[in-house]
Amino acid sequence: MGGWRDMSAEALEDHYSPSRWSPRLDRDTIIDAHLAVTAAGTERARASGQALLHVPYGDGDGEKLDIYFPTEPSEAFPALVYIHGGYWQCMSKDDSGFAAPPLVSQGVAVVAVDYDIAPKGRMDTMVLQVRRSLAFLVQHYPRIRGIYLCGHSAGAHLAAMVLSTDWTEFQVVPDIKGAVLVSGLYDLEPILHTYVNDALNMSREEAQRNSPMRLVTPAVPPACEVLVAVAQHDSPEFRRQSQEYSQALRAAGWSVSVLDLAGVDHFDVIERLSEDSYVLTQVILNMISRA
Numbered sequence: 001m002g003g004w005r006d007m008s009a010e011a012l013e014d015h016y017s018p019s020r021w022s023p024r025l026d027r028d029t030i031i032d033a034h035l036a037v038t039a040a041g042t043e044r045a046r047a048s049g050q051a052l053l054h055v056p057y058g059d060g061d062g063e064k065l066d067i068y069f070p071t072e073p074s075e076a077f078p079a080l081v082y083i084h085g086g087y088w089q090c091m092s093k094d095d096s097g098f099a100a101p102p103l104v105s106q107g108v109a110v111v112a113v114d115y116d117i118a119p120k121g122r123m124d125t126m127v128l129q130v131r132r133s134l135a136f137l138v139q140h141y142p143r144i145r146g147i148y149l150c151g152h153s154a155g156a157h158l159a160a161m162v163l164s165t166d167w168t169e170f171q172v173v174p175d176i177k178g179a180v181l182v183s184g185l186y187d188l189e190p191i192l193h194t195y196v197n198d199a200l201n202m203s204r205e206e207a208q209r210n211s212p213m214r215l216v217t218p219a220v221p222p223a224c225e226v227l228v229a230v231a232q233h234d235s236p237e238f239r240r241q242s243q244e245y246s247q248a249l250r251a252a253g254w255s256v257s258v259l260d261l262a263g264v265d266h267f268d269v270i271e272r273l274s275e276d277s278y279v280l281t282q283v284i285l286n287m288i289s290r291a
């Protein structure tokens with residue numbers, strides 16, 4: 001799967017370091033800036049609306065989620081479940097509410113999910129936790145009608161793993177109507193050979209069984225709609241992964257659109273979800289209102 005096997009170790013490291021590809025900020029400041037912007041946006045969202053914070057969805061310390069309710073909640077409302085990025089080793093739900101304001105004002109709840117990042121959490125655990133958080137929402141919040149997944153980077157990977165879930169092992173089948181996968185990774189094998197795996201410590205088997213690219217199942221109607229979004233200034237490897245995953249889903253009968261977002265990099269592609277007028281915000285609202 002892909003020409004990454006022919007790359008030098010240095011090139012592979014480069015391609016899997018999103019901070020090196022932005023024309024906007026240099027690599028030493030862009031991640032701190034991202035953490036600052038997402039944390040401040042989350043604080044704003046918590047201060048301006050009705051939020052239920054730190055709701056446990058399991059027994060583990062890290063198994064908590066935040067719910068941002070619609071400003072004018074109706075009897076039943078859709079929810080967007082946001083899964084944060086950070087290469088499975090940084091960030092949390094406390095930086096993950098920034099997308100709420102433009103959505104809650106349009107009647108959509110936003111749920112920000114925590115999972116045990118590495119080194120505490122292993123890849124199998126993180127995937128299971130995110131799946132269980134969805135089952136929890138269905139069981140405890142019957143007013144939620146229709147779930148939309150949204151993940152950024154490593155979070156898009158986890159969202160894609162949710163799409164491949166066999167729900168017979170859970171008590172419920174969540175009604176996932178759509179998924180918005182932003183600048184994600186869908187084949188974990190290349191990162192085994194980079195610094196990213198230092199904290200994850202995945203074996204090849206672990207990487208393979210957690211690679212959505214290898215788990216594409218035939219679409220089952222009513223198929224959920226998948227939007228695969230990528231930033232203009234994502235690395236060629238990130239862009240290739242999005243392209244190949246969307247092609248694989250489409251070949252299996254899924255309803256997939258690809259959105260190549262101009263003028264943004266790996267970080268502001270998601271930060272700008274805090275803006276009502278950003279194209280991706282509008283596309284998400286559109287997807288939800290069509291269903």
Ligand SMILES: N[C@@H](CC(=O)c1ccccc1NC=O)C(=O)O
Pocket residue numbers: 016017018019020031034085086087088090091152153154155
């Ligand atoms: N060391 C990485 C960090 C990174 O990829 C990242 C940082 C914060 C939020 C998301 C990220 N990417 C994927 O999850 C880099 O070079 O950009």
